[in-house]
Amino acid sequence: MSELLKITELTSAAEEKEILHGISLTINEGETHVIMGPNGAGKSTLGSVVMGSPEYTVTGGKIFWRGEDITDETPDKRAKRGIFLSFQNPIEIPGITLSSFLRTAYEQVTGERIKLFDFKKKLKAAMEVLQMDAAYADRDLNVGFSGGEKKKAEILQLLVLKPQLAILDETDSGLDVDAVKTVSVGIKAYKEQTGGSLLIITHNTKILESLTVDRTHVIVDGRIAAEGDASLITGINESGFEKYLG
Amino acid sequence: MKEKTQVADINRSLYDFRYEEDENDFLESGITTEVIREISAEKGDPEWMTEFRLHSLEIYNKLKMPQWGPSIEGLDMDNIVTYIRPKKRMQTDWNDVPDDIKETFEKLGIPQAERESLAGVGAQYDSELVYHNVRKEVAESGVVYTDLESAMHDERYAEMIKSHFMKLVPPTDHKFAALHGAVWSGGSFVYVPKGVRLEIPLQSYFRLNARGAGQFEHTLIIVEDNAYLHFIEGCSAPKYYEASLHAGCVELYVGNNSTLRYSTIENWSKNMYNLNTKRATVGEGGKIEWVSGSFGSHVSYLYPMSILNGRGSRAEFTGITFAGEGQNLDTGAKMVHNAPDTSSYMNTRSISKSGGISTFRSSVVVNENAVGSKSSVSCESLMLDDISRSDTIPAMDIKTDKADIGHEARIGRISDEAVFYLMSRGLDENSAKALIVSGFAENVSKELPLEYAVEMNNLINIEMKGSIG
Numbered sequence: 001m002s003e004l005l006k007i008t009e010l011t012s013a014a015e016e017k018e019i020l021h022g023i024s025l026t027i028n029e030g031e032t033h034v035i036m037g038p039n040g041a042g043k044s045t046l047g048s049v050v051m052g053s054p055e056y057t058v059t060g061g062k063i064f065w066r067g068e069d070i071t072d073e074t075p076d077k078r079a080k081r082g083i084f085l086s087f088q089n090p091i092e093i094p095g096i097t098l099s100s101f102l103r104t105a106y107e108q109v110t111g112e113r114i115k116l117f118d119f120k121k122k123l124k125a126a127m128e129v130l131q132m133d134a135a136y137a138d139r140d141l142n143v144g145f146s147g148g149e150k151k152k153a154e155i156l157q158l159l160v161l162k163p164q165l166a167i168l169d170e171t172d173s174g175l176d177v178d179a180v181k182t183v184s185v186g187i188k189a190y191k192e193q194t195g196g197s198l199l200i201i202t203h204n205t206k207i208l209e210s211l212t213v214d215r216t217h218v219i220v221d222g223r224i225a226a227e228g229d230a231s232l233i234t235g236i237n238e239s240g241f242e243k244y245l246g
Numbered sequence: 247m248k249e250k251t252q253v254a255d256i257n258r259s260l261y262d263f264r265y266e267e268d269e270n271d272f273l274e275s276g277i278t279t280e281v282i283r284e285i286s287a288e289k290g291d292p293e294w295m296t297e298f299r300l301h302s303l304e305i306y307n308k309l310k311m312p313q314w315g316p317s318i319e320g321l322d323m324d325n326i327v328t329y330i331r332p333k334k335r336m337q338t339d340w341n342d343v344p345d346d347i348k349e350t351f352e353k354l355g356i357p358q359a360e361r362e363s364l365a366g367v368g369a370q371y372d373s374e375l376v377y378h379n380v381r382k383e384v385a386e387s388g389v390v391y392t393d394l395e396s397a398m399h400d401e402r403y404a405e406m407i408k409s410h411f412m413k414l415v416p417p418t419d420h421k422f423a424a425l426h427g428a429v430w431s432g433g434s435f436v437y438v439p440k441g442v443r444l445e446i447p448l449q450s451y452f453r454l455n456a457r458g459a460g461q462f463e464h465t466l467i468i469v470e471d472n473a474y475l476h477f478i479e480g481c482s483a484p485k486y487y488e489a490s491l492h493a494g495c496v497e498l499y500v501g502n503n504s505t506l507r508y509s510t511i512e513n514w515s516k517n518m519y520n521l522n523t524k525r526a527t528v529g530e531g532g533k534i535e536w537v538s539g540s541f542g543s544h545v546s547y548l549y550p551m552s553i554l555n556g557r558g559s560r561a562e563f564t565g566i567t568f569a570g571e572g573q574n575l576d577t578g579a580k581m582v583h584n585a586p587d588t589s590s591y592m593n594t595r596s597i598s599k600s601g602g603i604s605t606f607r608s609s610v611v612v613n614e615n616a617v618g619s620k621s622s623v624s625c626e627s628l629m630l631d632d633i634s635r636s637d638t639i640p641a642m643d644i645k646t647d648k649a650d651i652g653h654e655a656r657i658g659r660i661s662d663e664a665v666f667y668l669m670s671r672g673l674d675e676n677s678a679k680a681l682i683v684s685g686f687a688e689n690v691s692k693e694l695p696l697e698y699a700v701e702m703n704n705l706i707n708i709e710m711k712g713s714i715g
Binding site for chain 2 (some may be wrong): 051052053054055074075076078079080084085087090091093094095096101104105108109140157161
């Protein structure tokens with residue numbers, strides 16, 4: 001299996017305060033990784049830093065994509081390489097519809113023009129997977145969407161953009177049981193359609209039920225406290241993070 | 247709020263070369279009655295118009311320069327003649343047009359012939375056919391659409407023009423209205439008879455540059471009762487004039503139960519002082535709808551006024567202003583409620599970038615008799631960086647307590663989080679910001695006919711990429 005994302009000794013800070021204290025992990029093509037850990041451990045920070053968020057400064061270490069150093073690349077270049085981040089709190093953008101935004105994003109990421117008709121077909125198929133009301137396509141991006149609708153819209157983008165690595169930042173948080181199910185179906189569909197890799201940041205194991213997890217990383221206080229296979233998740237479900245703390 | 251605002255001088259080197267060749271043509275400075283008589287004779291004005299011009303000149307000489315808005319000290323009023331007659335027999339070459347303007351034409355996808363015409367250096371461009379087709383359809387509906395100068399000489403309209411011309415905006419209104427009255431040239435005359443609903447929008451686009459009009463142009467529109475008209479003035483292509491003063495005037499008369507929609511996108515070259523006056527009066531149950539996009543210019547003063555004179559009449563103003571580097575754009579709208587059950591609605595967006603200053607200035611007056619009236623003002627400003635400025639100056643004068651008045655203002659900055667979100671989907675930084683700004687401007691673009699909305703979006707993209715101005 002060839003190496004997709006490799007993070008070495010990554011340290012990162014927001015406004016002078018170091019949050020990540022040296023994280024290393026490698027994701028190969030087609031693998032599904034899970035990141036767990038208590039609140040404030042730096043899980044979401046890691047996702048954002050891999051995407052290139054300007055909110056954080058990388059103070060040490062490197063991020064490689066297929067062997068190339070992308071530590072200093074802007075988020076749009078990373079997106080074009082095939083990295084996708086599903087936001088924990090998707091941003092509302094008034095005045096631009098979900099459909100026309102996603103078409104622009106599709107053209108940017110793929111570097112190809114797509115006819116409106118062809119795009120609509122693609123969009124419709126993806127919306128059906130997520131049981132989304134077609135009317136959402138013509139609504140302003142995330143504006144007035146409920147928490148669950150926003151998360152679905154993120155997975156919709158995932159299904160249309162088909163990245164090689166999808167980082168899902170607490171996509172399941174704040175969702176009711178049915179919504180978690182729908183989102184899980186979407187993630188599974190992504191996996192089946194693309195064979196892409198996943199980095200899932202979560203508190204909840206429901207979302208993992210339909211997936212085969214290759215590797216689990218437990219992050220505590222900006223460091224990897226434990227790593228293992230899927231069985232690690234079961235352990236955490238039973239006894240929480242306590243044994244990794246302090 | 248009322249103190250003068252200093253604006254950095256724009257780089258004039260782009261324009262200065264023109265003065266050399268023309269220097270000998272301008273012997274006089276300041277306007278005199280002789281100059282006005284000469285202009286009037288050249289245009290073959292009827293006598294009343296000559297008198298009107300001279301009278302306006304007297305008023306002009308008495309009035310003071312406005313002291314309450316952006317600085318217009320850069321306007322050399324002692325050399326006003328150079329503003330009035332710069333293009334007279336000017337042998338201008340396309341090669342002399344500044345590169346930034348040429349580039350904009352290119353990016354807007356305007357054909358070469360049109361570019362030359364729009365820039366004011368070409369001959370009539372190749373849209374004669376289109377223009378005639380529009381004219382034919384319009385004429386069949388009984389609508390008159392012609393230039394004001396020839397209409398004055400047509401006995402069918404002569405009286406109508408005399409009784410409406412600068413009655414809504416009298417020369418006494420302010421110094422530049424007086425100047426306009428004295429030196430106005432070119433513009434449109436539109437007359438929509440009773441009961442006629444014109445489905446296609448009339449566009450001045452096709453005629454604006456036919457005779458180098460545009461600098462002191464006068465638009466006079468009369469819509470009789472139970473009629474409908476959509477008039478579109480200007481286009482997004484920048485208009486380049488050596489002379490840096492624009493003092494146009496728009497007068498709109500809306501009859502009972504009629505609707506007039508007046509859309510305009512102005513994009514003046516960035517050396518321009520734009521001191522434009524627009525005003526509408528609305529009869530019983532009638533409606534005026536303004537859609538206004540203000541781009542370009544060095545300094546703008548622009549506040550279209552709606553006077554709601556008929557019971558139940560309505561006014562809507564939707565506007566957007568974009569101020570970039572070296573620009574100080576003072577824009578807004580005025581609403582005057584003069585009858586019961588009238589309503590007005592203002593919805594504006596302003597954007598400032600790279601040190602640009604954008605000021606929203608509004609005024610709502612509800613007179614004693616305007617009981618049961620409603621007014622709502624909403625303005626939102628977006629600043630794209632720390633060096634730009636955005637101000638809101640709303641004024642309200644409500645003389646009855648039987649009115650429903652609302653006001654809301656929001657000033658914000660473009661959020662890094664939103665830019666990151668869009669960039670994480672493959673958009674580069676400029677495109678991400680442009681998308682946010684286009685979305686912010688959507689309240690105006692959705693009101694425009696598609697091709698204008700597209701042009702406006704292109705314009706925003708060009709401004710955002712900072713390749714001009």
